[in-house]
Amino acid sequence: xxxxxxxxxxxxxxxxxxxxxxxxxxxxxxxxxxxxxxxxxxxxxxxxxxxxxxxxxxxxxxxxxxxxxxxxxxxxxxxxxxxxxxxxxxxxxxxxxxxxxxxxxxxx
Numbered sequence: 001x002x003x004x005x006x007x008x009x010x011x012x013x014x015x016x017x018x019x020x021x022x023x024x025x026x027x028x029x030x031x032x033x034x035x036x037x038x039x040x041x042x043x044x045x046x047x048x049x050x051x052x053x054x055x056x057x058x059x060x061x062x063x064x065x066x067x068x069x070x071x072x073x074x075x076x077x078x079x080x081x082x083x084x085x086x087x088x089x090x091x092x093x094x095x096x097x098x099x100x101x102x103x104x105x106x107x108x
Contacts, residue, residue: 031055033046040087
């Protein structure tokens with residue numbers, strides 16, 4: 001019983017690895033994102049750059065390769081990929097905070 005379970009796990013892992021390998025081979029970024037961002041100016045430039053649908057799709061593809069077992073961890077790793085710690089400490093998604101608000105949130 002345990003052996004059958006382990007065989008199923010191994011074959012499931014092999015399928016996932018094949019999918020990841022094929023996904024990474026098929027993705028060709030046409031944008032030159034310099035991540036992680038380190039300055040507020042770079043964040044504004046990224047905001048403007050992803051108004052272009054192709055650049056937005058490239059960024060989404062880059063970030064879709066970021067792992068994380070749970071949503072909270074996945075978001076943490078995505079934010080870590082997007083910006084360094086110093087920059088992330090300057091921003092908040094909540095207006096109640098005394099920190100800067102992400103640029104796209106200002107227009108909401």
